[in-house]
Amino acid sequence: MSDATEKIKDELMAQMYIASDEIATVVYLADQLEKPILSEGPAGVGKTELSKAWAAATGRPFIRLQCYEGLDETKALYEWEYAKQMLYTQLLRDKLSQVIEGTVSLTEAADRIAAEEEVFFSERFLLPRPLLQALMCDQPVVLLIDEIDRADVEFEAFLLEVLSDFQVTVPELGTIAARHQPTVFLTSNNTRELSEALKRRCLYIHIDYPSIESELRIVRLKVPNLAPKLAEQAVQLVQQLRQLDLKKSPSISETLDWAKALVKLNAKQLDEKTVANTMTVLLKHETDIIRAKRSLFRPGSEGGGRRGKKGFDPDDFGSYRNVYG
Numbered sequence: 487m488s489d490a491t492e493k494i495k496d497e498l499m500a501q502m503y504i505a506s507d508e509i510a511t512v513v514y515l516a517d518q519l520e521k522p523i524l525s526e527g528p529a530g531v532g533k534t535e536l537s538k539a540w541a542a543a544t545g546r547p548f549i550r551l552q553c554y555e556g557l558d559e560t561k562a563l564y565e566w567e568y569a570k571q572m573l574y575t576q577l578l579r580d581k582l583s584q585v586i587e588g589t590v591s592l593t594e595a596a597d598r599i600a601a602e603e604e605v606f607f608s609e610r611f612l613l614p615r616p617l618l619q620a621l622m623c624d625q626p627v628v629l630l631i632d633e634i635d636r637a638d639v640e641f642e643a644f645l646l647e648v649l650s651d652f653q654v655t656v657p658e659l660g661t662i663a664a665r666h667q668p669t670v671f672l673t674s675n676n677t678r679e680l681s682e683a684l685k686r687r688c689l690y691i692h693i694d695y696p697s698i699e700s701e702l703r704i705v706r707l708k709v710p711n712l713a714p715k716l717a718e719q720a721v722q723l724v725q726q727l728r729q730l731d732l733k734k735s736p737s738i739s740e741t742l743d744w745a746k747a748l749v750k751l752n753a754k755q756l757d758e759k760t761v762a763n764t765m766t767v768l769l770k771h772e773t774d775i776i777r778a779k780r781s782l783f784r785p786g787s788e789g790g791g792r793r794g795k796k797g798f799d800p801d802d803f804g805s806y807r808n809v810y811g
Contacts, residue, residue, distance in 0.1 A: 490514050503532070503539035504704055512691045513540060522649055522670035524634075524688035529675045530737020531693050534632055537671035541628035546669070549623075550630045551616035553637040559644055563654060565613045617648055618662070626666040634684075635674040642684055649687045696738065698725050704738060709745040719756045720745055727768065727778055736768040744768050758783060 494510040505513070513536075516523045525533040541548035551562055614622055620629040634642065648654060652664040672688060674680060696704065702721045705712065712720070721741065728735045736744075744767045753760050762779065769775045 497543040498536075498539050501539040501542045502707055503535060504700065504707065505536070506700075509536065509691060509693070512689050516689050517669065519689070520667055522672055522688045523691065524672045524674065524680075524685060525691050525693050526674045526676055527693040528695060528735065528737065530739040531695055532738055533671075533673040533693050534630065536693075537628055537630040537673075540669070540671075544628070544669075547623060547625065547627045548630070549616050549620050549627050549668075550632060553631065553633045553635075553641070555636060555638060557637045557641050559641070560615075562615050562617050562641070564615055564618045564656060612656075612659070618654065620668040621648075621652065621654065621662060621664040623668075624665060627668045629668040629670045631670065631672045633675060634672045635677045635680060639681070642681060646683055646687065649684075695728055695735070698722065701725070701738065701741060705741060705745050708742050709749060712745050712749050713754070716748060716753060716755060717745065720748060723756065723761070723782070724768065726782075730774075730777055730781055732769070732774040732777065733771045734769070734774065740768050 491507060491510045491514055494514050495505050495507075498505045498510070498513075512523060515521075525536065527533060538548060612618075616629070620627050631645070634645070649670065652667050653661055655661050672684075695701075698721055701724070702718060705717050705721055706714070709717070724736050724741045724744070744764060747764055747767050748756075748760070751760070751764070761782065765775050765778060769778060
């Protein structure tokens with residue numbers, strides 16, 4: 487088991503995804519038990535990236551269904567290409583005339599056309615959406631059902647059939663079973679409570695903000711051209727911001743965006759001006775920005791740093807050592 491877990495960690499690392507032992511274990515068990523993975527946690531902590539990394543590691547096609555309020559079966563499963571059907575109707579007008587030739591009533595004509603309607607309701611005119619694409623694919627795929635908590639409860643109930651039997655019913659075509667069972671990842675940002683029925687069908691994992699050591703590894707892996715000392719300072723600051731009472735704490739993806747921004751700005755160290763000018767890369771609410779600046783920039787005279795300036799110290803960020811030991 488340990489060897490299998492380490493192998494999965496190595497495979498994910500090859501895709502630049504740093505997986506914990508818990509994540510690697512859940513991915514291994516999901517693969518062996520052929521069960522979906524439900525990962526919950528704050529936005530931007532790597533839930534979606536895990537599915538992308540696993541698709542790349544296994545060489546499988548990646549299919550994504552983005553959930554939102556109002557999502558229904560039609561948008562998630564399939565649609566009929568009505569424009570294409572109409573085009574074929576126009577092109578086959580003469581043939582249709584031959585089909586109804588000799589009929590003496592509308593009912594008889596309608597019956598003859600109905601006998602041919604399977605021509606227009608066949609896979610030729612079927613437009614598969616993500617769920618049906620995953621079932622009909624000629625090879626195993628990784629299916630991501632992203633932010634399932636944003637979808638309505640009714641759609642969640644419909645999804646249970648797909649996750650239980652990996653088959654769906656199209657009234658005009660009948661039941662379509664998966665040619666190859668997809669590897670399914672579901673993500674949730676905890677905006678609402680998911681049903682117990684959905685959770686029972688999945689292996690569960692909670693992915694939270696990383697420790698300072700893990701986040702520093704991620705930054706050094708993803709933004710290798712950021713100076714080591716600057717990377718450490720940046721991660722320390724982000725970790726401190728997450729201790730504040732903010733509307734939206736900075737995610738890992740925003741940490742990486744900030745690290746890339748520091749590289750583009752050719753920053754040598756984190757001083758008050760640099761942090762103040764780039765704060766909006768990390769925080770996206772004005773109230774959060776104001777609160778962060780009040781916390782980071784201690785009152786004092788003009789300037790920054792330890793020498794009687796404004797109180798900003800890039801070496802400790804006010805209370806880093808107190809918070810993290």
